Amino acid sequence: MSDIQLVDAPAGVEGAGFFATSLDKAIGIARSNSLWPLPFATSCCGIEFMATMASHYDLSRFGAERLSFSPRQADLLMVMGTIAKKMGPVLRQVYLQMAEPRWVIAVGACASSGGIFDTYSVLQGIDEIIPVDVYVPGCPPRPEAIIDGFMNIQKLVKTETLRRRNEPQYQKLLASYGIQ
Amino acid sequence: MGKITNEELLSKIGAQFSNKVTTIGEPFGLLTLETTREHIIDVLAYLKTDPTLQFIYLTDITAIHYPEQEKAIGVIYHLHSLVHNTRIRLKVFLTDGDVHIPTATVLWNGANWMERETYDFFGVIFDGHPDLRRILNVDDMTAHPMRKEFPLEDPNRVDKKDYFFGR
Numbered sequence: 001m002s003d004i005q006l007v008d009a010p011a012g013v014e015g016a017g018f019f020a021t022s023l024d025k026a027i028g029i030a031r032s033n034s035l036w037p038l039p040f041a042t043s044c045c046g047i048e049f050m051a052t053m054a055s056h057y058d059l060s061r062f063g064a065e066r067l068s069f070s071p072r073q074a075d076l077l078m079v080m081g082t083i084a085k086k087m088g089p090v091l092r093q094v095y096l097q098m099a100e101p102r103w104v105i106a107v108g109a110c111a112s113s114g115g116i117f118d119t120y121s122v123l124q125g126i127d128e129i130i131p132v133d134v135y136v137p138g139c140p141p142r143p144e145a146i147i148d149g150f151m152n153i154q155k156l157v158k159t160e161t162l163r164r165r166n167e168p169q170y171q172k173l174l175a176s177y178g179i180q
Numbered sequence: 181m182g183k184i185t186n187e188e189l190l191s192k193i194g195a196q197f198s199n200k201v202t203t204i205g206e207p208f209g210l211l212t213l214e215t216t217r218e219h220i221i222d223v224l225a226y227l228k229t230d231p232t233l234q235f236i237y238l239t240d241i242t243a244i245h246y247p248e249q250e251k252a253i254g255v256i257y258h259l260h261s262l263v264h265n266t267r268i269r270l271k272v273f274l275t276d277g278d279v280h281i282p283t284a285t286v287l288w289n290g291a292n293w294m295e296r297e298t299y300d301f302f303g304v305i306f307d308g309h310p311d312l313r314r315i316l317n318v319d320d321m322t323a324h325p326m327r328k329e330f331p332l333e334d335p336n337r338v339d340k341k342d343y344f345f346g347r
Contacts, residue, residue, distance in 0.1 A: 085317075085318050085321075086316075086317070086318045088318075113337075113339050114334065114337060118332075118333045118334060118337050118340065119332055119333065119334060120317075120321075120323065120325045120330070120331075120332065120333075120334055121316075121317060121325070122334065124334050124336045124337045124338075128336065
């Protein structure tokens with residue numbers, strides 16, 4: 001008996017030779033299990049991410065085998081580490097270069113809130129410049145915590161409606177960051 | 181060639197500049213002198229070119245802010261004589277409203293970035309510098325953050341507000 005676990009099928013109508021569900025759910029499952037993360041690692045949280053990505057914790061179990069180092073092909077921006085104010089515009093440009101749908105995870109205290117760096121040169125959380133979906137606490141967080149944050153992103157992706165990115169609320173959120 | 185003693189250094193500089201240079205002290209054996217911005221380039225040039233001294237290496241240019249002093253901004257030069265393994269420190273104090281000082285890039289090209297950094301963090305204006313703009317902080321920053329009148333903390337920080345701690 002193999003102990004490989006497959007993703008459960010979404011709720012739907014099943015019969016002999018057919019299975020019907022909504023497009024939202026089918027696409028949500030496909031997307032959430034093949035997320036391409038873009039690691040934006042600037043400091044020690046990036047080291048923890050390397051451990052998360054390596055064989056022991058193995059983030060590829062969750063369908064994130066393929067790291068994208070081009071923002072154009074990435075679904076998930078993983079910001080790991082202190083973002084100095086001078087780095088802010090760079091991070092913002094990387095976010096703008098990503099295609100919709102895109103998700104952002106802020107890993108660690110620095111990316112989430114500035115952390116111990118309460119100073120004039122450090123951005124006090126990346127949510128000052130780009131919208132963030134999931135925050136992972138820790139300084140740095142353990143690989144388990146990063147995986148937990150990643151699984152929360154997966155949950156978001158799985159349950160997101162296909163229309164969400166066209167809704168006025170979402171447009172308003174982007175507009176509040178100065179993104180059209 | 182051995183180390184030059186501070187007494188030798190002092191007598192040489194005293195013979196050359198007499199009352200234009202005053203001694204602040206010798207903390208940890210490092211001779212520290214003070215001069216004015218009118219003479220600083222002459223003193224640096226003398227220390228660099230004198231064949232018996234040869235302070236050819238400019239270790240650092242930085243500044244310090246003492247808001248309680250009349251001359252609040254101090255510009256500090258560290259020189260190193262590689263030949264004699266001897267170091268010296270020079271200070272020039274400037275009043276807060278008039279932080280102009282001639283550039284040392286005429287003597288060392290390495291002074292370029294050091295002076296840009298000192299300008300960036302203390303707002304000291306080095307007259308004659310080829311390209312005096314910010315080097316480390318973001319270009320649109322309006323503060324010179326190492327001066328005492330600017331708070332160290334970022335004003336946008338919310339999670340240290342008192343109401344989160346019931347204060």
